[in-house]
Amino acid sequence: MKAFHxxxxxxxxxxxxxxxxxxxxxxxxxxxxxxxxxxxxxEDITEDSVTESPxxxxxxxxDEDETTVELEGQDESQEGDFEDADTQEGDTESEPYDxxxxxxxxxxxxxxxxxxxxxxxxxxxxxxxxxxxxxYYLEILMVTGLLAYIMNYIIGKNKNSRLAQAWFNTxxxxxxSNFTLVGxxxxxxxxxxxxxxxxxxxxxxxxWCSGRVCCEGMLIQLRFLKRQxxxxxxxxxxxxxxxxxxxxxxxxxxxxxYVFAVGTRKALVRxxxxxxxxxxxxxDKPKSGAKYGLPDSLAIxxxxxxxxxxxxxxxMVHFLTHYADKIESVHFSDQFSGPKIMQEEGxxxxxxxxxxxxxxxxxxxxxxxxxxxxxxxxxxxMNMVIYSIDKAKKFRLNREGKQKADKNRARVEENxxxxxxxxxxxxxQSRREEKKRAEKERIMNEEDPEKxxxxxxxxxxxxxxKLEKKQMKMKQIKVKAM
Amino acid sequence: MSANxxxxxxxxxxxxxxxxxxxxxxPALDDPTPDYMNLLGMIFSMCGLMLKWCAWVAVYCSFIxxxxxxxxxxxxQMMSSFMLSISAVVMSYLQNPQPMTPPW
Numbered sequence: 001m002k003a004f005h006x007x008x009x010x011x012x013x014x015x016x017x018x019x020x021x022x023x024x025x026x027x028x029x030x031x032x033x034x035x036x037x038x039x040x041x042x043e044d045i046t047e048d049s050v051t052e053s054p055x056x057x058x059x060x061x062x063d064e065d066e067t068t069v070e071l072e073g074q075d076e077s078q079e080g081d082f083e084d085a086d087t088q089e090g091d092t093e094s095e096p097y098d099x100x101x102x103x104x105x106x107x108x109x110x111x112x113x114x115x116x117x118x119x120x121x122x123x124x125x126x127x128x129x130x131x132x133x134x135x136y137y138l139e140i141l142m143v144t145g146l147l148a149y150i151m152n153y154i155i156g157k158n159k160n161s162r163l164a165q166a167w168f169n170t171x172x173x174x175x176x177s178n179f180t181l182v183g184x185x186x187x188x189x190x191x192x193x194x195x196x197x198x199x200x201x202x203x204x205x206x207x208w209c210s211g212r213v214c215c216e217g218m219l220i221q222l223r224f225l226k227r228q229x230x231x232x233x234x235x236x237x238x239x240x241x242x243x244x245x246x247x248x249x250x251x252x253x254x255x256x257x258y259v260f261a262v263g264t265r266k267a268l269v270r271x272x273x274x275x276x277x278x279x280x281x282x283x284d285k286p287k288s289g290a291k292y293g294l295p296d297s298l299a300i301x302x303x304x305x306x307x308x309x310x311x312x313x314x315x316m317v318h319f320l321t322h323y324a325d326k327i328e329s330v331h332f333s334d335q336f337s338g339p340k341i342m343q344e345e346g347x348x349x350x351x352x353x354x355x356x357x358x359x360x361x362x363x364x365x366x367x368x369x370x371x372x373x374x375x376x377x378x379x380x381x382m383n384m385v386i387y388s389i390d391k392a393k394k395f396r397l398n399r400e401g402k403q404k405a406d407k408n409r410a411r412v413e414e415n416x417x418x419x420x421x422x423x424x425x426x427x428x429q430s431r432r433e434e435k436k437r438a439e440k441e442r443i444m445n446e447e448d449p450e451k452x453x454x455x456x457x458x459x460x461x462x463x464x465x466k467l468e469k470k471q472m473k474m475k476q477i478k479v480k481a482m
Numbered sequence: 483m484s485a486n487x488x489x490x491x492x493x494x495x496x497x498x499x500x501x502x503x504x505x506x507x508x509p510a511l512d513d514p515t516p517d518y519m520n521l522l523g524m525i526f527s528m529c530g531l532m533l534k535w536c537a538w539v540a541v542y543c544s545f546i547x548x549x550x551x552x553x554x555x556x557x558x559q560m561m562s563s564f565m566l567s568i569s570a571v572v573m574s575y576l577q578n579p580q581p582m583t584p585p586w
Contacts, residue, residue, distance in 0.1 A: 138582040142538045146545065153549050180492045186500040201552050208500035213491045217498045229549045390491075 156227030166372030180211025214393040216250040243364035263329030328361040519547035530570035540567035
């Protein structure tokens with residue numbers, strides 16, 4: 001009796017528990033076949049599962065909380081049981097079950113196939129959504145570039161300034177012994193030596209010297225490399241270029257009439273193309289100076305042979321030979337007017353102004369890697385300049401040479417006039433028409449009819465006179481031609 | 483008398499004042515780099531409102547123009563070009579704070 005009572009109580013308890021569980025299920029399957037656990041719905045309704053289910057009931061009840069989560073931290077025995085369930089459930093795929101609860105377990109064969117169908121691509125978080133300085137690497141690069149540019153500007157500027165000062169310190173004594181005025185920027189009221197260079201740019205420095213016999217003045221221009229511009233510095237790495245010192249002296253009116261140049265072949269070819277006077281007066285190609293003892297690197301452009309003979313005296317040859325590597329070009333001319341001016345409307349109507357000039361272009365040794373001490377090497381070249389100034393004044397062409405020179409200059413002028421003849425005619429014509437129009441307007445504006453009539457008559461008489469004159473001229477030309 | 487010594491070539495009575503050469507007669511000798519860079523800088527500043535890298539190039543152009551400029555040139559123009567390029571950069575980032583993407 002007591003045993004029966006106990007059994008009934010147990011049955012009742014189990015019944016109440018399973019009823020609660022049955023509420024979850026909506027299946028119409030036999031209740032007896034469902035086990036009293038969360039996994040009952042996943043189980044196969046087969047004999048194997050029935051026989052094993054009592055085991056499951058005992059073991060899985062303890063782990064109800066863990067079943068919905070990933071299967072981590074469970075007992076090995078549990079896993080063993082689940083594995084059994086896997087194999088069983090793999091057999092009966094038709095059995096409906098919740099896929100989510102067994103991720104990674106029963107879907108091991110399935111996930112591989114599903115991966116082939118639907119690949120999961122893991123995408124990086126876009127850069128602009130990341131909150132880190134690393135994503136702004138391009139901006140940092142840009143700012144670094146700017147800072148590098150500024151640093152190079154400061155360093156380059158300082159280097160050029162030091163080189164200019166070194167040059168001036170080296171040459172100051174020689175210049176002050178030859179010129180009264182050393183250094184002038186043109187702004188002071190009185191002509192006093194400033195004693196310093198004019199800075200035109202971060203890489204160009206000027207110095208004006210004046211007050212010497214045989215010379216009106218000398219402008220020295222130190223054309224350094226653009227060390228302050230990083231782009232230029234990088235470009236120079238491909239193509240080494242030297243700093244240059246240019247000296248332009250305006251000589252006295254006493255200088256005789258000739259055009260002459262000596263320098264490197266490349267420089268002379270360029271000058272011949274660019275310079276007005278060299279292209280007009282020295283039409284031949286640059287000749288080698290070997291005849292006069294010059295090195296092969298130097299060539300000569302001259303208006304006539306006599307000038308070359310006269311210029312290439314011993315001392316000059318000595319200067320040119322010893323310092324050939326530093327000489328770019330030496331250009332003496334009484335017809336110097338600068339480079340050819342390319343005007344859009346055609347030839348200029350007037351010949352450009354000419355000046356008697358000696359131009360010297362020297363290269364600073366070092367090919368760009370110049371140091372202040374290299375400036376001392378240019379001092380002998382300054383002596384050459386001084387010597388040339390004195391020589392240019394003293395040198396005189398003989399009678400033949402002078403005639404030839406005059407003929408050349410007349411020829412150049414004639415050519416120029418011919419070329420511009422048409423333009424000058426047009427200009428004269430337009431001027432005449434303008435005058436006529438002004439006259440007519442004046443007549444029209446005149447209010448007094450009497451005065452108007454008189455002015456008209458006067459204009460008519462003038463025209464008739466002009467026509468008569470023209471006719472006379474034509475007759476004279478015809479007579480001459482006959 | 484020492485000043486008029488034969489060995490002394492100096493002549494104080496022959497002093498000529500310095501006259502800066504007019505730039506119109508030698509336009510080819512003048513370096514056009516600062517003017518070109520100024521113009522490029524302004525164009526890139528305008529484009530910089532649409533594209534970030536244009537604004538940065540404009541800043542570089544204004545720096546290059548400044549480095550190559552002549553001392554006689556107006557500093558006001560340099561400053562205005564520089565300010566324009568900086569404002570282009572600032573405005574493009576205010577409008578769109580995302581980092582610049584490389585074109586490749």
